[in-house]
Amino acid sequence: MISVYELFIALRHLTSRRxxxxxxxxxxxxxxxxxxxxxxxxVGFTDEMYAKTVDRMASVTVEPKPDEDYIHLYHKLTExxxxxxxxxxxxxxLTGQATFEYKDRNKNVVMQGIQVAAHDSxxxxxxxxxxxxxxxxxxxQGSVVLGDALAEKLDVDIGDTIDAAFPxxxxxxxxxxxIYDSGTPLDKTLAITSQSTAQDFFDVANVVxxxxxxxxxxxxxxxxxxxxxxxxxxASSWKETNPEIIQTLKLEGTSNAIILGLIIVIASFGIVSTxxxxxxxxxxxxxxxxxxxxxxxxxxxIFVMESGILGLLGAILGxxxxxxxxxxxxxxxxxxxxxxxxxxxxIPFVVRLQDAVIIVMFTFLLNLIAGIYPASRASKLKPxxxxxxx
Amino acid sequence: MSDEKIIEIRxxxxxxxxxxxxxxxxxVDIDIEPGEFLAIVGPSGSGKSTLLHQIGxxxxxxxxxxxxxxxxxxxxxxxxxxxxxxxxxxxxFQYHHLLPDFNALENVMMxxxxxxxxxxxxxxxxxxLLEEVGLSDRIxxxxxxxxxxxxxxxxxxxxxxxxxxxxxxxxxxxxLDSKKSDSIYELLRRLNREHNQTFILVTHxxxxxxKTDRVIRIVDGKVVEDSRDGVPVxxx
Numbered sequence: 001m002i003s004v005y006e007l008f009i010a011l012r013h014l015t016s017r018r019x020x021x022x023x024x025x026x027x028x029x030x031x032x033x034x035x036x037x038x039x040x041x042x043v044g045f046t047d048e049m050y051a052k053t054v055d056r057m058a059s060v061t062v063e064p065k066p067d068e069d070y071i072h073l074y075h076k077l078t079e080x081x082x083x084x085x086x087x088x089x090x091x092x093x094l095t096g097q098a099t100f101e102y103k104d105r106n107k108n109v110v111m112q113g114i115q116v117a118a119h120d121s122x123x124x125x126x127x128x129x130x131x132x133x134x135x136x137x138x139x140x141q142g143s144v145v146l147g148d149a150l151a152e153k154l155d156v157d158i159g160d161t162i163d164a165a166f167p168x169x170x171x172x173x174x175x176x177x178x179i180y181d182s183g184t185p186l187d188k189t190l191a192i193t194s195q196s197t198a199q200d201f202f203d204v205a206n207v208v209x210x211x212x213x214x215x216x217x218x219x220x221x222x223x224x225x226x227x228x229x230x231x232x233x234x235a236s237s238w239k240e241t242n243p244e245i246i247q248t249l250k251l252e253g254t255s256n257a258i259i260l261g262l263i264i265v266i267a268s269f270g271i272v273s274t275x276x277x278x279x280x281x282x283x284x285x286x287x288x289x290x291x292x293x294x295x296x297x298x299x300x301x302i303f304v305m306e307s308g309i310l311g312l313l314g315a316i317l318g319x320x321x322x323x324x325x326x327x328x329x330x331x332x333x334x335x336x337x338x339x340x341x342x343x344x345x346x347i348p349f350v351v352r353l354q355d356a357v358i359i360v361m362f363t364f365l366l367n368l369i370a371g372i373y374p375a376s377r378a379s380k381l382k383p384x385x386x387x388x389x390x
Numbered sequence: 391m392s393d394e395k396i397i398e399i400r401x402x403x404x405x406x407x408x409x410x411x412x413x414x415x416x417x418v419d420i421d422i423e424p425g426e427f428l429a430i431v432g433p434s435g436s437g438k439s440t441l442l443h444q445i446g447x448x449x450x451x452x453x454x455x456x457x458x459x460x461x462x463x464x465x466x467x468x469x470x471x472x473x474x475x476x477x478x479x480x481x482x483f484q485y486h487h488l489l490p491d492f493n494a495l496e497n498v499m500m501x502x503x504x505x506x507x508x509x510x511x512x513x514x515x516x517x518x519l520l521e522e523v524g525l526s527d528r529i530x531x532x533x534x535x536x537x538x539x540x541x542x543x544x545x546x547x548x549x550x551x552x553x554x555x556x557x558x559x560x561x562x563x564x565x566l567d568s569k570k571s572d573s574i575y576e577l578l579r580r581l582n583r584e585h586n587q588t589f590i591l592v593t594h595x596x597x598x599x600x601k602t603d604r605v606i607r608i609v610d611g612k613v614v615e616d617s618r619d620g621v622p623v624x625x626x
Contacts, residue, residue: 004503004509005504013491285489288487288488290472291481292475293474293475293477294472296468296472298504384443387448387483
């Protein structure tokens with residue numbers, strides 16, 4: 001336990017050499033501020049990254065049973081999936097390949113037959129429409145919505161009619177009723193049509209070959225995917241289908257934290273060296289405290305506390321500084337170029353309380369540990385030699 | 391008769407150095423009774439300070455025993471040594487060694503705070519002692535704002551504040567002019583009478599030594615004279 005007098009001496013040492021105290025606190029404070037600021041940017045960037053990528057993809061994708069090409073009873077399965085807690089969108093999809101031809105241009109595309117309302121509940125496709133409307137594909141049999149890049153490639157616009165063909169498919173003429181821009185590479189290859197149009201083209205009965213699902217909490221995707229798996233249909237969450245996203249974000253987050261953590265370590269070393277100087281300077285006083293009956297443990301406690309207090313003050317100052325800076329900068333919008341950063345156009349700063357608490361604890365503990373070496377040197381002084389003989 | 395002794399030193403030896411041996415103390419035997427006011431004298435390097443450090447539990451002897459109130463302090467654990475220094479001993483050094491970050495009052499309170507006495511209680515006791523040494527009006531001054539004599543008075547108050555059974559002075563007036571030195575001596579003498587504590591002073595000042603009750607002279611680590619008011623305590 002810490003005695004009152006140990007704290008009394010530690011605090012007095014700190015207030016007596018005010019300048020060293022201020023510089024030590026500032027050094028730790030600046031390092032912590034940098035970490036808090038950068039963490040806020042990282043979290044904001046990650047959130048934005050998820051919003052721009054993960055939130056725009058299906059949380060869970062369900063496939064046909066292993067030995068089947070199609071999901072036959074998809075109406076029943078769709079209902080069953082809807083009944084799972086946390087599911088906010090379910091869309092059965094029939095996907096296949098087609099060759100689109102318009103005048104002298106042609107292009108191999110991925111053609112998807114969807115139910116517009118259901119598909120919008122999963123992928124919010126209506127947000128991406130730039131011309132025309134998705135609803136029109138259900139109003140008009142034999143119509144299609146194209147990605148903007150695909151439309152450009154084929155040089156078509158709304159109202160034009162494309163010839164679609166593919167081996168074993170029923171050739172069809174598809175009227176362009178809409179153009180979308182999702183900001184992803186899919187814009188170059190994906191054509192969307194109604195489910196019945198797609199079923200006619202691919203010459204299949206009332207079947208689909210995948211069901212995509214949206215859940216309200218992306219971290220629950222894995223659990224929900226396992227429940228669907230249990231219904232007999234292979235399902236995989238976005239984490240399984242896109243492992244590289246998680247990997248990238250994790251890697252960046254970790255290396256960032258390590259580098260900034262090292263900066264705090266360096267700042268704490270500053271405190272260690274200051275503390276060593278203090279121990280040298282106060283050798284006689286330490287000897288005298290021992291003569292008065294202060295135990296070695298007490299001497300140790302006094303100097304470890306000094307280091308800890310400096311660390312704690314620095315951490316609190318740093319969190320306030322870093323959070324203020326991040327919140328200030330977070331209220332601005334920076335144009336960073338849409339294509340450069342996967343469609344992210346602003347740098348949002350997100351200061352999380354748990355980050356602040358962890359950083360303060362980490363810095364405090366680090367400084368307690370850093371203080372142990374100079375403190376143990378102080379506590380190992382021999383009273384006679386410390387007091388000196390003059 | 392041994393229960394009358396506050397300190398019994400037997401065959402105390404302290405050897406320094408690994409290569410060239412220096413026998414700072416060589417088989418010292420001394421008995422000290424409660425309330426004695428005695429001086430340890432000798433030329434510099436004779437071992438008198440070394441002896442004082444052994445009694446003060448600031449150092450550990452190479453061999454021999456020191457019984458303080460019948461307990462062998464040379465066998466104590468580090469923790470017990472600290473506790474004994476705090477409860478039984480008060481130190482006055484040549485240089486006052488006050489803590490420069492604390493004022494006079496806080497310096498005097500410190501041994502009590504280390505002991506775990508409540509702050510308000512410690513303050514009361516410290517104020518009484520500061521009055522006794524004649525410094526009531528300087529209690530909020532720091533060491534840098536006090537004269538050498540004043541600092542030494544603070545140090546004396548600090549040495550006595552825990553009501554120790556033994557007060558140890560290592561050249562307590564060595565750094566002062568003769569006038570101040572005399573007044574400090576008189577103060578110690580008065581406190582010795584009033585509190586009936588044992589005072590052991592190391593000094594090279596023969597005149598001061600002559601005024602004490604008992605003189606122990608050490609040369610080359612051996613006791614060569616031990617006399618009370620000029621009469622040998624025992625044959626050397």
